[in-house]
Every structure is written in C-alpha cells, then in structure tokens.
Amino acid sequence: MPETGSTTTDPVIALRGATATLGARPVLRGIDLTVHRGEVAALLGANGSGKSTAVRSAIGQVPLTGGSVELFGTPLRRFRDWARIGYVPQRTTAAGGVPATIREVVASGRLSRTKLGLLRRADRAAVDRAIGLVGLADRAGDSVDALSGGQHQRVLIARALAAEPELLIMDEPMAGVDLASQEILAATLRDQVEAGTTVLLVLHELGPLEPLIDRAIVLRDGCVMHDGPPPKALGQHALPGHDHVHPHAASEPVRTGLLS
C-alpha cells in the first residue's frame, strides 16, 4: 500500500545519464529521468524514440551501457523490493501456450508478496480485488484465450495491481484497446492515482488518460526533448485517430510529434 504523508520530492525512479544500445544502434543517449512519489508521468515520443527502452532499463530489463538507475533511492543492482513495483509489459496478449484462467494469470502478479509462492486468504482476496478493479470479476474463471484485445490488456493491468504496488510502470497500456476498455482502464488508473500510487506510462498519444497526467517527458532519438506539463492537444490534434503528418519547426517540438 502506498505510504501516506511522505514528501512528494522523494524520487521513486531516478535515471541519470542513461545510455543504452540495441545491437550497434544507440537507443538512449544520456537520459535524465526522475519520477517523484505520487506523480503521474507519461513518456511520449515517436516509434524508435527510445521510450520503451528507457522504461525497461529502469527496471533492469535492458542493460545500460552508461549512467545509473535508482529505484526508491536504492541502486538497481541492490534493489530487491519488487513487490513495490507493478509492471505492465508491452503485450498484445496475456495468453501463453497452455490455457489459463484470468484468475491464474493475475495470481502470478501476487507472487512478489508471497513466501515460497503460497497464496494465503489475503493474497486470494487481493487477486480478486485486482480483477474487480479492471471490471472482469464475473469472468475471473474464464480462459484468457476467450478475451478481446482490450480485455487482455485489462488482465495484464490486474496482474500488475495484484501486488498492490506503490509504483505502476505501464508500457503502452492503450495499444490495441477498444474505446470501452480504454475508459475502464482510465477509471482504474484514476482510482490508483487517488490512492497515492506513482505512475510511469509509456504512451503513443495522450488519449483518454490526458486529464490524469501531471508531467510529460518527450523523447526523440534517445534524448529528452521536453520535460514538463503535458502539452495540450488543440483542435484537430485532439481528435482520436488524428494522423499527425505535417512538419513542424524545431522550435516548438512540444506540441508536436506526440501523435506521430
């Protein structure tokens, strides 16, 4: 559970001068990224701008070639308190090679809070609560194979919430999600934020999550281009499905490039 009464200046995630390469290609070229307790930060940018790599390096899934990462004030190398983090990887499906129910998949997110993988009554209750939060309570016993794309994403988020994390890290949670599911996800996230959870999102576009976001970090070619209040989408830009194709002057990169 998120602690109350702590200062908002506590850095929960701190990337300093982070560099990373994929193959021979530099993907991050010295990124500074700090997320404070209680903040909702969105990492934005075009495909290949390094936003996914930045997030994955923060949780040790991509090795850094330079710079440092701290989680909750602890260097990543010594960080063991994984139950404080709920992670939603970029996936189009929650299914594996063998049938599994929603409850079984979500329960795997609770393992970080259990000893030796034993689920006690409180753990089962937390799993059911997480499934309820994403509005799938009546389908908890169904196979994940029978779900739509948006429902898969809701299962992945419930799995991250099952450990009742203080920090939620979500990699493109809205990709391929239908409008109804998008609204449920936005409502779920709002409840979490109100309860004090810190959130770092990778997003392609702000969409229905826009009112929740305190801060936007825009990446381009592995560098931070903007770090501050979320850019306001105006007119045509605000319409869903708006395809951003026209070029912009380099002096105003903030409002642009988000939807590309």
Next chain:
Amino acid sequence: MEFLDPPFMQRALLAAVLVGVIAPAVGIYLVQRRQALMGDGIGHIAMTGVGLGFLLSTSPVWMATAVAVAGAVVMELIRWYGRTRGDIALAMLFYGGMAGGVMLIHLSDTGSNANLTSYLFGSLSTVSSEDITSICVLAAFVLLVTLGLRRQLFAVSQDEEFARVTGLPVRALNLLVAVTAAVTVTVAMRVVGLLLVSALMVVPVAAAQQITRSFKVTFVLSVVIGTAVTLAGTVTSYYQDVPPGATIVLLAIAVFVALTLLATPLARSRARRSEAASEECTLEVPASRPAPDSLRV
C-alpha cells in the same frame, strides 16, 4: 489380471505409470513456454550419454542423465546469450549429441546396434529392479519440482519478463525446468525410448488443452491421460506382440484426436452460450424505449 503376475510386468507397469505422470507434468511448462520440442532435443543429446555409458562400462542410465542435464543447461545458456543464432546452435547440439552417441556405441566393446535400438525406442520388459529404484528417485525429484514450484514455474513460463520484475529468480527457475526435463527424458528413455520421449511430454498436454480452460485442470487432465496411455500401452504390448513405446505414443495421439473431435461441438455450444448472454444485454437497452409493438401501425 494375469498380466500383473510376472515380476518383469510389475516393474514395467510401475515404470510406465511413473513416466506417464512426470512426462506431462514437465511437458506442460515446455508447452506453455512454446518450447514443445525441447524434450526432443534433450533426447538427442542423451544419446551421447548412453554411448559414453557403454564405452566406459558404467550405467548408461546415469551417464545419460548426466549428459542430458549438461546438455539442457547448455541449451538454457544459449537461450540467454546467443539470441541471434540460437536455433543454429541448438541444431548443432541436437545432431552432435545424436551422432556422438552412435559413434561412442560403435567404439565400445559391449554396445551393439541392438542395444542402441533398445534406448532409441525403449525396452520396457528389460527394466531391472535397480532401474526401478533410480526411476523412483528421479520421478520423486521431478514431481517435487513441478508441483511444489507450480506457481513460480507458471509465472516464468507465462511471461518471463514480467516474472523477472516480480523478483522471481527467473534464471534459476529456467535452469531447474531444463534439468527436470533432462531427468524426465532419461527416466522415460526405458519406457518409450529417446526418440519418442518428447511425444509423452507434449501430446497429453496438447490433448488435454483441447477441452480445458484453466492451467490447473490442464495439468491434472494431462497427467491422467499420460498415465492412462502408458498403462494401456504396456498392457496391450503384453497381450499383443507390439512395441510398447510406439503403442503408448499412438494411443496418446488417438486421445488427442478424440478430444479434438469432442472439443469442436463443445466450443460451438460455449460460443452459442456467450452469444445468448450478450443478446440479453442488448435486449435491456430497448426496454427503456417504447415497446416495439406500439410503433406498429
């Protein structure tokens, strides 16, 4: 029940049941990770162990276990470090293991092609009481891992990256699955043979998941199917002069086909039921509007 009388049949049945239980219990995690053919690869590698056992005049079973475990660990290491051309490296390992086994058996004084065949296709009737002891010990280890760590193994096999972020020791668990699979291969070697081992790890799981919705039920059902086909195959081979390994695998495939045929109408009726459920939902909306018949002239 006269087939229970000869001691060799008692040993054969015990070995068959143990393999019928543990092969799907490991296999389900391999299928979940979409590495259904990993058991096949380990079987190939174990051949070198069998050959080494003959050459050094030690127990081929224990030598096969040692080499299969080493091979499985190398396969895991290739999966971590050699992402780019991992499949080529695995192919080298498989065929190298197979060729090495044939060569070593040829070089040994005691080994012959007849011996080789008994390891390739199983030789259930020659299971000795020492074999039974080692099979029991190894089977107990496999069951302990696959049941005791089922939640951790499920999480790792379902989504490796997510499992790492929950703090699970993913590398250790992957190695454990690899070692457990290798042990299972060498235990099953006497029953169905190295070339058909993978079938017993994969086919019961594939058959079970035709009609299941949860991992738990799939696990239980595939173990039931595995046990049933190994028992039935062993008994059949006692009365009819047919090779037990091939009989067991063909029976498993028959179960798969039967359950697939059964599943098609089952899935259709499920779809119809969920369709009916969604119809109920859409009917609620027009209820707030004027009744349709009032619009008619």
